[in-house]
Amino acid sequence: MTTDKPSHSGQGYIKGELLYTIFRNEQEDFTIAKITIHETNEDYQEKEIVIKGYFSELQESAVYSFYGTFERHAKFGLQYKVNSYQTFIPDTKDGLISYLSSDLFHGIGKKTAEKIVSHLGTNAIAKILNNPDSLKEVPGLKKDKAELVSRTVVENQGFEHIAVYLSKYGIGLKLAQKIYRQYKEEAMEVLQDDPYQLVYDIDGFGFQTADQIARQNGLSFTHPNRIGAGCIYVLQMNIQSGHVYLPIQTCTTQAMEILSVSDETPETLTKEVVAERLEGLNQEKKLIMKDGNVYLPSLYYAEDGFASHVSRLMTQLVDYDIPLAELMKVIGDIEEQEALSYGKEQFESIKQALSARLMVVTGGPGTGKTTVIKGILNAYAAVNNIEADPDAYDSEADYPFILAAPTGRAAKRLTESTGLPAVTIHRLLGWDGRNGFDKNEHEPLSGKYLIVDEFSMVDIWLANSLFKAIPDDMQVLLVGDEDQLPSVGPGQVLADLLESGRIPYVSLSDVYRQKEGSKIIELAHLIKQDACEPGDLQNDQDFSFIPCRESQLLDAIIKVFHKAESKGIDMKDMQVLAPMYRSQAGINTINKHLQNLVNPESPSKREVTANDAVFRVGDKVLQLVNQPEDSIYNGDIGEVAAIFKANENADKTEQLVVSFEGKEVVYERKDYINIMHAYCISIHKSQGSEFPIVIMPVIPAYRRMLKKNLLYTAITRSKKSLIICGDQEAFLRGIRTLDSNQRYTTLKERLLDQLHHTDHKDKADTAEKEITPYDFM
Numbered sequence: 001m002t003t004d005k006p007s008h009s010g011q012g013y014i015k016g017e018l019l020y021t022i023f024r025n026e027q028e029d030f031t032i033a034k035i036t037i038h039e040t041n042e043d044y045q046e047k048e049i050v051i052k053g054y055f056s057e058l059q060e061s062a063v064y065s066f067y068g069t070f071e072r073h074a075k076f077g078l079q080y081k082v083n084s085y086q087t088f089i090p091d092t093k094d095g096l097i098s099y100l101s102s103d104l105f106h107g108i109g110k111k112t113a114e115k116i117v118s119h120l121g122t123n124a125i126a127k128i129l130n131n132p133d134s135l136k137e138v139p140g141l142k143k144d145k146a147e148l149v150s151r152t153v154v155e156n157q158g159f160e161h162i163a164v165y166l167s168k169y170g171i172g173l174k175l176a177q178k179i180y181r182q183y184k185e186e187a188m189e190v191l192q193d194d195p196y197q198l199v200y201d202i203d204g205f206g207f208q209t210a211d212q213i214a215r216q217n218g219l220s221f222t223h224p225n226r227i228g229a230g231c232i233y234v235l236q237m238n239i240q241s242g243h244v245y246l247p248i249q250t251c252t253t254q255a256m257e258i259l260s261v262s263d264e265t266p267e268t269l270t271k272e273v274v275a276e277r278l279e280g281l282n283q284e285k286k287l288i289m290k291d292g293n294v295y296l297p298s299l300y301y302a303e304d305g306f307a308s309h310v311s312r313l314m315t316q317l318v319d320y321d322i323p324l325a326e327l328m329k330v331i332g333d334i335e336e337q338e339a340l341s342y343g344k345e346q347f348e349s350i351k352q353a354l355s356a357r358l359m360v361v362t363g364g365p366g367t368g369k370t371t372v373i374k375g376i377l378n379a380y381a382a383v384n385n386i387e388a389d390p391d392a393y394d395s396e397a398d399y400p401f402i403l404a405a406p407t408g409r410a411a412k413r414l415t416e417s418t419g420l421p422a423v424t425i426h427r428l429l430g431w432d433g434r435n436g437f438d439k440n441e442h443e444p445l446s447g448k449y450l451i452v453d454e455f456s457m458v459d460i461w462l463a464n465s466l467f468k469a470i471p472d473d474m475q476v477l478l479v480g481d482e483d484q485l486p487s488v489g490p491g492q493v494l495a496d497l498l499e500s501g502r503i504p505y506v507s508l509s510d511v512y513r514q515k516e517g518s519k520i521i522e523l524a525h526l527i528k529q530d531a532c533e534p535g536d537l538q539n540d541q542d543f544s545f546i547p548c549r550e551s552q553l554l555d556a557i558i559k560v561f562h563k564a565e566s567k568g569i570d571m572k573d574m575q576v577l578a579p580m581y582r583s584q585a586g587i588n589t590i591n592k593h594l595q596n597l598v599n600p601e602s603p604s605k606r607e608v609t610a611n612d613a614v615f616r617v618g619d620k621v622l623q624l625v626n627q628p629e630d631s632i633y634n635g636d637i638g639e640v641a642a643i644f645k646a647n648e649n650a651d652k653t654e655q656l657v658v659s660f661e662g663k664e665v666v667y668e669r670k671d672y673i674n675i676m677h678a679y680c681i682s683i684h685k686s687q688g689s690e691f692p693i694v695i696m697p698v699i700p701a702y703r704r705m706l707k708k709n710l711l712y713t714a715i716t717r718s719k720k721s722l723i724i725c726g727d728q729e730a731f732l733r734g735i736r737t738l739d740s741n742q743r744y745t746t747l748k749e750r751l752l753d754q755l756h757h758t759d760h761k762d763k764a765d766t767a768e769k770e771i772t773p774y775d776f777m
């Protein structure tokens with residue numbers, strides 16, 4: 001709140017009044033508006049300016065002081081980017097009365113405003129903010145009106161206070177909004193008394209920022225809240241590397257590192273003190289310590305929940321019994337229908353999948369996973385006397401089979417390969433766009449048989465959410481390739497399920513597509529078996545290795561593109577996969593060169609510049625985050641279909657439209673950060689996708705990243721042709737290097753523990769059943 005001159009001494013400001021709102025995103029509180037200028041200390045002579053930033057809806061009757069910087073937009077000219085703002089409160093009696101009776105305070109008339117001002121004085125707003133009860137003292141002011149005034153004052157002024165306060169620490173309005181939403185009127189108190197609390201509560205609020213605020217407020221280096229937040233932050237950072245927990249020792253050591261950042265760190269801050277604080281956090285249930293490990297509660301419960309749902313399913317027997325002879329006949333009929341003869345492993349998969357409540361099928365490319373999925377569905381349908389064809393059902397909801405995958409592309413591939421409807425897991429569970437899923441243990445999925453493909457990509461949080469929603473009478477088949485990279489999120493659920501040795505599984509190793517002459521598949525399986533030799537890298541129909549040095553790499557890739565173009569190959573079918581973003585031959589550089597080649601600048605193509613890149617109509621782009629509300633996911637690839645200027649659409653904001661295989665998604669400037677060029681993408685992002693032609697640079701400069709599972713994942717993404725450019729030595733070394741960064745997970749132990757309990761329970765139940773009163777009759 002300001003009552004006279006804008007208060008940020010030395011900072012640039014523009015004081016003004018709303019003319020009209022150009023664009024507003026309610027969810028994010030992002031606003032672009034035109035204002036008339038009352039006063040400014042900026043070097044700006046015009047009477048109006050467009051401002052943009054994250055703030056609550058600007059009121060027509062109010063005057064604001066905006067603090068920020070000028071930005072020249074390539075298309076829209078000069079704009080004022082607001083970092084913080086304050087409502088300008090009049091300090092005269094009349095001014096304050098008209099402010100309190102303005103539209104901002106719906107239902108407060110002039111008379112009521114006069115009563116308030118005459119009792120509380122021109123300082124009324126500050127008094128209300130300090131003590132909302134002060135309105136109770138205003139004679140004749142009804143309780144509901146008093147509440148309305150104090151609520152409005154607190155809501156409008158509270159956030160501004162926070163935003164101004166946080167701007168001193170370089171925190172922008174967006175994060176400030178998040179903080180205000182979480183704590184409301186208590187935000188300032190939390191910030192000043194315990195900024196470390198924000199490390200727990202606010203996603204994206206780092207320990208270092210909390211430390212900075214705490215320093216200003218004189219909190220001690222050894223304050224328990226500081227040490228606690230340091231420990232939690234260490235766990236949060238490790239989750240980003242895929243860990244589910246940390247051994248206590250590791251957590252203590254890493255916490256000591258971030259807690260001892262300056263020379264001021266007192267000697268009393270020791271490992272023992274940190275370990276003691278970990279114990280305290282455990283007691284406060286802010287983290288969970290078990291068997292020498294420390295977890296964030298959400299991960300502890302996700303692992304625990306998943307393990308118990310697995311064991312719940314495993315104890316349910318299927319309610320139909322198929323004599324082997326009948327099964328043989330059913331499978332024989334399907335073989336005839338499909339005109340193939342199932343291999344031993346394939347037959348075993350189908351047989352087991354019919355009688356198991358939960359089962360896993362793993363296998364590399366071309367081993368017949370899809371063939372088996374179809375076989376299982378057909379066999380299940382035949383045994384249970386139901387139709388396997390979705391068209392035989394009145395609605396999608398009646399179809400007894402559910403096919404799902406973790407990403408949109410993987411789900412689409414599943415539909416293409418099986419000819420059956422498949423959805424993403426998020427869609428299946430009914431992602432509500434913000435907090436969670438509609439489907440859970442109280443509202444479970446309906447259907448008879450669930451098949452989840454690409455299960456290696458599913459992290460422990462999603463696995464738990466999925467399994468929660470699986471009813472007791474549903475059968476489940478998880479399909480994946482254990483040799484691929486683990487999930488981006490924490491855990492290694494597929495690997496742990498397999499390692500537990502307690503879940504029925506069949507590993508398909510016989511390769512069928514190889515028989516059709518695929519060198520790519522042969523190479524993938526040689527890598528799987530650690531049997532790839534230099535002689536196996538000879539060029540073949542669908543494989544070539546182009547030797548080159550790092551300095552020649554870009555030229556080599558460009559030559560491959562030129563050659564493909566001259567052969568009439570669609571450029572969209574070409575996908576470069578690389579392990580690293582930065583470095584001379586990293587993803588970013590390759591993308592810039594390939595954009596120039598494939599989609600060069602042209603007067604007929606619109607373009608916008610953002611995040612150090614030019615997005616042009618026709619560009620191939622990659623989605624970087626899950627956006628289930630638009631049915632697009634991290635790793636999905638689309639094409640920039642159109643770019644609209646702000647004055648060309650009803651939302652009055654610049655828009656970039658990306659078409660994801662026909663599905664159009666609109667991005668506003670603030671969302672451009674969620675996409676990047678996709679001529680070259682990271683191997684991690686390529687998980688779950690396949691491309692007709694894969695070009696993979698492999699050079700010694702990538703050494704740190706060149707591991708067996710990464711290279712295997714890249715190779716298995718190519719459908720028709722694989723071209724490796726680079727250094728054979730580096731490639732061979734890479735495929736022999738196991739990923740030593742083992743993820744810390746305890747899922748295997750939990751599964752063994754849970755299943756052990758159920759074994760005992762089963763035995764006890766059987767024992768009880770064995771001796772019944774009838775036995776004595």
Ligand SMILES: Nc1ncnc2c1ncn2[C@@H]1O[C@H](COP(=O)(O)OP(=O)(O)OP(=O)(O)O)[C@@H](O)[C@H]1O
Nearest residue numbers: 340341342343364365366367368369370371512513
């Ligand atoms: N038993 C079999 N007899 C003959 N052909 C088979 C058999 N099993 C699979 N195939 C064929 O082998 C090819 C690969 O099978 P499928 O697509 O099921 O494998 P996949 O493991 O799903 O492969 P990918 O993971 O690469 O998609 C297909 O053309 C399929 O028809």
